[in-house]
Amino acid sequence: MQPTAAQPLIRIQGLSKHYPGAAQPSLREVSLSVPEGSIFGLLGPNGAGKTTLLSVLTGLVRKDAGLVEVAGLDLDHAVREIRELCGVVPQELAFYPMLSVAENLRIYADVLGLGGARRRARIERVVEIGGLAGHMDKRAEALSGGLKRRLNLAIGLLNEPKLILLDEPTVGIDPQSRAFILDSIRALREAGATVIYTSHYMEEVQRLCDQLAIIDEGRILLQGELEALLSSQSDRLTLSFDRPLSDRALAGLMLNGLTPRRHEHGLELEGLAAAQLDLAALLAALQAQGVTVRSVRYGVRDLEELFLNVSGRRLRD
The missing domain is CATH 3.30.70 (Alpha-Beta Plaits)
Structure with missing residues (x-):
């Protein structure tokens, strides 16, 4: 089932998650609607529930309660199909440090089942997006912090995802690399992708996102179009x-x-x-x-x- 103009790409209602042994729930009856083709900012402090929400969306963490739909697919019945729509760029660097950039991309392409001409085309495309062409033979551990983040991004885009989940993708990098990554994200949206961008950097969210939800202590405090939310404030x-x-x-x-x-x-x-x-x-x-x-x-x-x-x-x- 494909989303229509009136139907959001992601619909979440009453989503809750409480990890065993945790003092407080990570998610408390979260409800969200993410429009297709948007850059949706999920803003909140560390520990607010942002990463847990992304993990539930991709089926990596089992929810306790609530409804989650992606492109009209129910998470309870279509985890594999939803995962195929998603590209995940985690906060932690997710590559093999001892291998080269090229070797990492080839391995992850194999994991995704990409082969032949499509494999070559997708590797070429993500190398272009990440600006990695001059670094293919370098070991990943020898890259600068910014290039490591760009490799992380490239790996997450190999499957040409319809929905891109970015979890704090600019943590600990220099301003030039941060600007490069933000420009790349804008280009991905212009190419038709929907992006969920989690961050605690408010200036990034304000520059990048057109939709916003504020999450704190597992609760959604506010959501809507960013410009409308900002203009609603009193002087x-x-x-x-x-x-x-x-x-x-x-x-x-x-x-x-x-x-x-x-x-x-x-x-x-x-x-x-x-x-x-x-x-x-x-x-x-x-x-x-x-x-x-x-x-x-x-x-x-x-x-x-x-x-x-x-x-x-x-x-x-």
């Missing part, structure tokens, strides 16, 4: 002072239409009126009360603020 003005702001000082401020949130040596003003606030008058009022303002920041709508709003903490806390 925010953050001020820091030379001392904690007293109740008297706060009460004396004209903050119509704004919600003040006080923290140590600082104040956040949130609301649709933050951009229209008379900042000069506010600073003058604070100075009149003996409060010195050390810094002023107008909050740009970004994933850092979005994650904080929905989870109550920063991603790297």
